[in-house]
Amino acid sequence: MIKEDLVAERIAIATYSEIVRWLGTDDPTTRRMMEELLATEEEHADDMAKLLSRVRK
Numbered sequence: 001m002i003k004e005d006l007v008a009e010r011i012a013i014a015t016y017s018e019i020v021r022w023l024g025t026d027d028p029t030t031r032r033m034m035e036e037l038l039a040t041e042e043e044h045a046d047d048m049a050k051l052l053s054r055v056r057k
């Protein structure tokens with residue numbers, strides 16, 4: 001279950017990163033919002049990765 005959650009977080013990271021790149025400089029407000037969401041998902045992925053490494057020990 002943790003592994004699947006990590007995969008889901010990484011899919012969200014890839015998707016949000018693509019949205020940020022697509023927005024470029026055309027819509028700075030939306031870009032900032034997406035960058036904040038991206039940062040949150042990166043924290044979630046880090047948490048899942050740490051949890052997974054502890055479970056596997």
Ligand SMILES: [Fe+2]
Nearest residue numbers: 009040041044
């Ligand atoms: Fe998340």
